[in-house]
Amino acid sequence: MSSLKKTPVLIMATAVAAVLSVSAAAAMGDKPPASADNGSSQVAPTPAMAGTFAKAPAPEIPPLAPLGEPPIPPDNPMSKAKIELGKLLFFDPRLGGDASVSCATCHDPEQGWSWAEDISRGYPGTVHWRSNQSIINSAYYSKLFWAGSVPSLEAQAPSAAKGGVAGNGENDIMEARLRLIPEYVKRFNEAFGEPWPTINNAWKAIAAFERTLVQRDTPLDKYLLGDSSALTEQQLRGKALYEGKARCLLCHNGALASNEKYYNIGVPRAERWLEDGLAQITFRFEYYAKGATEELYRKVKDDVGLYFRNKNKWDMGKFRVPSLRYIGYTEPYMRQGQFYTLEEVIDFYDRGGFDEDGNTTSYPNTKTPLITKLNLSDEEKEDLLAFLEAFTGEKIMMDKPKLPGYKPLFTLAELEAAQAAK
Ligand code: HEC
Numbered sequence: 001m002s003s004l005k006k007t008p009v010l011i012m013a014t015a016v017a018a019v020l021s022v023s024a025a026a027a028m029g030d031k032p033p034a035s036a037d038n039g040s041s042q043v044a045p046t047p048a049m050a051g052t053f054a055k056a057p058a059p060e061i062p063p064l065a066p067l068g069e070p071p072i073p074p075d076n077p078m079s080k081a082k083i084e085l086g087k088l089l090f091f092d093p094r095l096g097g098d099a100s101v102s103c104a105t106c107h108d109p110e111q112g113w114s115w116a117e118d119i120s121r122g123y124p125g126t127v128h129w130r131s132n133q134s135i136i137n138s139a140y141y142s143k144l145f146w147a148g149s150v151p152s153l154e155a156q157a158p159s160a161a162k163g164g165v166a167g168n169g170e171n172d173i174m175e176a177r178l179r180l181i182p183e184y185v186k187r188f189n190e191a192f193g194e195p196w197p198t199i200n201n202a203w204k205a206i207a208a209f210e211r212t213l214v215q216r217d218t219p220l221d222k223y224l225l226g227d228s229s230a231l232t233e234q235q236l237r238g239k240a241l242y243e244g245k246a247r248c249l250l251c252h253n254g255a256l257a258s259n260e261k262y263y264n265i266g267v268p269r270a271e272r273w274l275e276d277g278l279a280q281i282t283f284r285f286e287y288y289a290k291g292a293t294e295e296l297y298r299k300v301k302d303d304v305g306l307y308f309r310n311k312n313k314w315d316m317g318k319f320r321v322p323s324l325r326y327i328g329y330t331e332p333y334m335r336q337g338q339f340y341t342l343e344e345v346i347d348f349y350d351r352g353g354f355d356e357d358g359n360t361t362s363y364p365n366t367k368t369p370l371i372t373k374l375n376l377s378d379e380e381k382e383d384l385l386a387f388l389e390a391f392t393g394e395k396i397m398m399d400k401p402k403l404p405g406y407k408p409l410f411t412l413a414e415l416e417a418a419q420a421a422k
């Protein structure tokens, strides 16, 4: 994973002062000091903190870098048999409650391996509560989901297949189904050397397949690997803005274009949570399931994000910085798909974290000071947009594989013969 290693970068001289004054906060991911016990933003530099930062070595912001191979966990090595099995399982709706929804139903290759609506479709009869993330390059994240609630693809798959508004499956039933599919019995045996399919090995196979869904040959990667013609003049101007005046590099940095930290950048709440009954049901279900206090459950009308994980008030409304790779195919954007186009996203940042109606986060106390008005000209916005396009290469397509059928484990005649032989 050498290419993902973080190395210091020299920010453009013109931007250096502005960027460095806030990069210590960027490095902290807007975490308050351990003593903080209230909901106000603790990263606005207090005199005391400024002193600390002044003495600390110059903060390092990892530069954009070509994407290397994804990390492979030692307890789930890759093999051809496992990856091919994982592909079948990813497309197989029998890993779910009523055998109608597969991973690929919501993470549709045609729709950027995600779902092209603001809020993802849900298990039949429900809508989800968040926007669907693409699977492309998810292998590189150390924490998955918008609030980083699971630590690995192996742990993510069961929460997707079993989650009430996603797959809604039940372990024993899903495992029983796999065992009644002779082709799977054979393939699990080849991949894992065990006599019968187990549900845990199914998650491992899916994770191995997901680690093959990577995009590393974008115009940006080509440029960073030395092909100076891979970016246009306009994109190079956009890159300079990205790393300087527009401040994107503060958070969308390194090979993944994400520092994997958590911020409240000001994205306003999803109107659908106020208007759509079905969405409200899921919203309440999720709040209840995640142990929200009664006060929150009754009053809150937005996604508290990272707060769900640690119940710290100062983490309300913070979300994991998403990668910008493959975003050419994954609109709409943000945790509930608040913006449909990258132009809207750029305008949102340009206004300092406000939408066109002047709306911002429901939790202004935790909004990061790293997001400020940018004063980009129309031409600069176009340059930045052109550069954002360089994070995306060819569309990764895949046909739905033919899925193997069920067969009874034994016939009546076989059962009687086995009993007679006893
Ligand atoms: C009903 C739709 C639905 C189904 C079915 C579904 N997902 Fe998802 N998936 C989502 C949504 C929505 C999110 C974002 C949820 C969140 O962050 O809270 C997501 C997030 C993810 C992520 C995290 C990506 C990231 O950037 O952190 C991965 C990986 C993933 N899904 C894999 C799977 C796998 C594997 C399956 C099948 C076992 C699956 N999903 C089934 C809707 C679905």
Ligand code: HEC
Binding pocket: 242, 246, 247, 248, 249, 250, 251, 252, 262, 263, 264, 265, 267, 319, 320, 321, 322, 323, 324, 327, 330, 332, 333, 334, 335, 336, 342, 345, 346, 349, 368, 370, 371, 388
């Ligand atoms: C302070 C850190 C920070 C900075 C600076 C920042 N972003 Fe983000 N970005 C985030 C976070 C956090 C999210 C997710 C927020 C949410 O959904 O509430 C996000 C989301 C996005 C998304 C949506 C991605 C998706 O998959 O939905 C795009 C596109 C984006 N940012 C582009 C930019 C650009 C362009 C800039 C510079 C103008 C920028 N960001 C500056 C933290 C940052």
